[in-house]
Amino acid sequence: MRDLTEAVQLNDPLDALEPIPFFSCDVCASLGRQREEARKKGDMTVVSDCNVEIRRHPHGRRRSS
Template sequence: MTRLTPRAQLGIPNSQPAAAECDICKALVHQRQTAEARGDWSKVADINIELRNHPHKGRQ
């Protein structure tokens, strides 16, 4: 007898990364808020990735 396993549930992480107190992060947060207001969720996801990958001293 063959058994089916439940399908994996994949998706975009819901958490929005916190911004550090640098000018670039502040600008990205502003752009994210603007994209959210327009309903541009693709842009919001792109900005979240950029925030997560933005380097800061002491951050690994």
């Protein structure tokens, strides 16, 4: 039986698949470059923030008013 006092490691399913920026979009291209620079520096908070922004960027989708 497992010791219930051990820490459990959970994986975030979104970590496995990073969004691919649309490099024809200036906003996405900038976020993609910013994400890679942050990754080189080991700043995973900025990497995560960029991933969220890339996922949320509309790419021509119409927003509901």
